[in-house]
Amino acid sequence: MQSFTEENYLKIIYHLSVNNDQAVQTNAIAEKMQTKAASVTDMIKKLADKQLVDYKKYQGVHLTQTGRQAAINIVRKHRLWEVFLVEKLNFKWDEVHDIAEELEHINSAELVERLDEFLSFPKNDPHGDPIPDKHGKFDAVPFTKLSKLKTGEKGLIMGVSEHSSAFLKHLEKLGLTLGKTLTLTTITDFDGSVEIIVEDKKISVTREVAKHILIRI
Amino acid sequence: MQSFTEENYLKIIYHLSVNNDQAVQTNAIAEKMQTKAASVTDMIKKLADKQLVDYKKYQGVHLTQTGRQAAINIVRKHRLWEVFLVEKLNFKWDEVHDIAEELEHINSAELVERLDEFLSFPKNDPHGDPIPDKHGKFDAVPFTKLSKLKTGEKGLIMGVSEHSSAFLKHLEKLGLTLGKTLTLTTITDFDGSVEIIVEDKKISVTREVAKHILIRI
DNA sequence: TTATTTTTTTAGATTTGTCTAAATATATAG
DNA sequence: CTATATATTTAGACAAATCTAAAAAAATAA
Ligand SMILES: [Mn+2]
Ligand SMILES: [Mn+2]
Ligand SMILES: [Mn+2]
Ligand SMILES: [Mn+2]
Numbered sequence: 001m002q003s004f005t006e007e008n009y010l011k012i013i014y015h016l017s018v019n020n021d022q023a024v025q026t027n028a029i030a031e032k033m034q035t036k037a038a039s040v041t042d043m044i045k046k047l048a049d050k051q052l053v054d055y056k057k058y059q060g061v062h063l064t065q066t067g068r069q070a071a072i073n074i075v076r077k078h079r080l081w082e083v084f085l086v087e088k089l090n091f092k093w094d095e096v097h098d099i100a101e102e103l104e105h106i107n108s109a110e111l112v113e114r115l116d117e118f119l120s121f122p123k124n125d126p127h128g129d130p131i132p133d134k135h136g137k138f139d140a141v142p143f144t145k146l147s148k149l150k151t152g153e154k155g156l157i158m159g160v161s162e163h164s165s166a167f168l169k170h171l172e173k174l175g176l177t178l179g180k181t182l183t184l185t186t187i188t189d190f191d192g193s194v195e196i197i198v199e200d201k202k203i204s205v206t207r208e209v210a211k212h213i214l215i216r217i
Numbered sequence: 218m219q220s221f222t223e224e225n226y227l228k229i230i231y232h233l234s235v236n237n238d239q240a241v242q243t244n245a246i247a248e249k250m251q252t253k254a255a256s257v258t259d260m261i262k263k264l265a266d267k268q269l270v271d272y273k274k275y276q277g278v279h280l281t282q283t284g285r286q287a288a289i290n291i292v293r294k295h296r297l298w299e300v301f302l303v304e305k306l307n308f309k310w311d312e313v314h315d316i317a318e319e320l321e322h323i324n325s326a327e328l329v330e331r332l333d334e335f336l337s338f339p340k341n342d343p344h345g346d347p348i349p350d351k352h353g354k355f356d357a358v359p360f361t362k363l364s365k366l367k368t369g370e371k372g373l374i375m376g377v378s379e380h381s382s383a384f385l386k387h388l389e390k391l392g393l394t395l396g397k398t399l400t401l402t403t404i405t406d407f408d409g410s411v412e413i414i415v416e417d418k419k420i421s422v423t424r425e426v427a428k429h430i431l432i433r434i
Numbered sequence: 435t436t437a438t439t440t441t442t443t444t445a446g447a448t449t450t451g452t453c454t455a456a457a458t459a460t461a462t463a464g
Numbered sequence: 465c466t467a468t469a470t471a472t473t474t475a476g477a478c479a480a481a482t483c484t485a486a487a488a489a490a491a492t493a494a
Contacts, residue, residue, distance in 0.1 A: 003450080003451090005450085005451065025471080025472090026471070026472055026473085027470090027471060027472080035451090035452075035453090036452080036453065036454085037471075037472060037473085038452085038453070038454080038455095038472085038473075038474080039451070039452055039453070040472090041472065041473055041474085042450095042451075042452080042473095043451080043452095046450090046451095057459085057472080057473075058458090058459060058460065058471080058472060058473080060472095085328075088335060089328070089331040089332065089335055090331065091327075091331070095327075098325075099323070099325050099328055102323050102324060102325075103323060106316070106319050106320060106323075107319060108315075108316045108319075110308075110312075111302075111306070111316055114306040114307065114308070115306065118305060118306055220480080220481090222480085222481065242441080242442090243441070243442055243443085244440090244441065244442080252481090252482075252483090253482080253483065253484085254441075254442060254443085255442085255443075255444080255482085255483070255484080255485095256481070256482055256483070257442090258442065258443055258444085259443095259480095259481075259482080260481080260482095263480090263481095274442080274443075274489090275441080275442060275443080275488095275489060275490065277442095
């Protein structure tokens with residue numbers, strides 16, 4: 001069993017290594033953990049002792065199979081709790097992350113399985129992210145960024161790649177929530193911002209925002 | 218804000234001081250916390266610094282008003298989560314305590330209020346214990362122990378004063394669950410065990426078990 | 435009231451996770 | 465290839481919560 005801190009490190013290493021088979025760097029972990037590189041080195045050694053990461057000095061870390069399983073299990077819990085908070089307790093999608101950060105550390109396999117069942121085995125969390133099943137399996141559908149769409153293309157909003165409350169609230173205000181259909185009408189040369197139509201309304205979205213909206217064409 | 222450990226100390230001091238206005242002794246806390254008296258002294262000093270307990274060397278502790286509020290809030294969360302686990306996730310009443318011990322530390326006032334609402338503002342937890350409202354208020358109805366009933370008296374099972382899984386499973390097996398009506402037929406002089414009738418079945422219950430079954434006549 | 439037992443506190447160490455400052459290794463640039 | 469910049473590690477310290485062993489206070493018994 002891992003401490004909360006160890007679990008947080010594992011999860012962060014996991015997120016930094018998904019879509020990227022390079023070793024995860026000490027500094028990258030330090031930034032996400034909001035701590036110092038020296039602390040990360042200490043923890044990496046501990047995780048390596050426990051065989052949760054492979055580590056060579058100055059070369060960064062890779063999760064081991066065991067470490068990856070542990071990380072995915074935490075991600076599974078995080079996302080299931082987020083679904084619970086939104087679907088059952090009527091929280092908004094921008095309000096659930098911090099609470100799920102705590103709930104993900106609750107330690108009971110039975111609880112997770114029953115929660116999954118209670119929620120009717122959801123496939124995605126409120127932000128469109130896939131929920132691993134009890135064996136850690138999930139299909140990572142590769143979506144297109146709104147910023148990559150071409151003029152005239154139609155798409156369905158499937159997820160976001162930025163989870164800050166500010167960003168999510170902004171999307172909410174614009175009506176750009178999961179499941180909405182949009183059509184890209186114009187790409188502005190000047191700043192890369194895009195004009196789209198959602199539910200018959202014309203909306204302009206900055207390139208920065210468009211980069212974090214995930215689309216299925 | 219308190220650490221998990223501080224919260225556990227507060228809760229234990231609360232439970233040791235309810236129905237008892239004497240100061241809570243260091244050793245009593247140590248036993249409940251499964252730790253050593255020396256550690257308790259250390260923590261007591263810390264809680265006293267934070268004005269959560271009143272403490273005089275060698276004289277034990279009392280919760281302050283603030284400390285009591287904090288403790289009651291943890292009890293509230295514990296019991297609400299137990300209701301959730303039983304009512305929504307179909308856990309049995311003997312399976313929920315340990316999970317609730319973890320969930321009670323989740324830190325979000327909004328979460329607790331919404332959970333309370335989701336559960337339709339339950340008044341009691343799965344063991345019959347009262348759930349404090351958001352202001353910390355609850356009515357502590359004083360029940361009678363089954364061991365105090367007289368021959369021929371009828372009663373309704375309202376709660377238990379022992380929460381171990383072994384004890385609760387035992388009651389379950391005997392059909393002695395909350396809400397059941399029973400009639401006491403015989404008190405055995407020899408060992409104080411009692412014969413009762415529940416749902417037309419005759420059952421014999423040892424005095425030790427009868428002491429922990431709470432009855433409303 | 436004196437002796438003995440029980441309870442509580444202190445002193446000093448340990449573990450976990452963190453930090454700063456300094457040292458070392460790696461990467462990049464000229 | 466050498467100098468400089470960046471990234472990482474080490475050394476040493478600290479705060480939180482715990483422990484053991486010893487000292488001190490309070491309670492109980494003789
Ligand atoms: Mn999240
Ligand atoms: Mn999410
Ligand atoms: Mn309980
Ligand atoms: Mn209970």
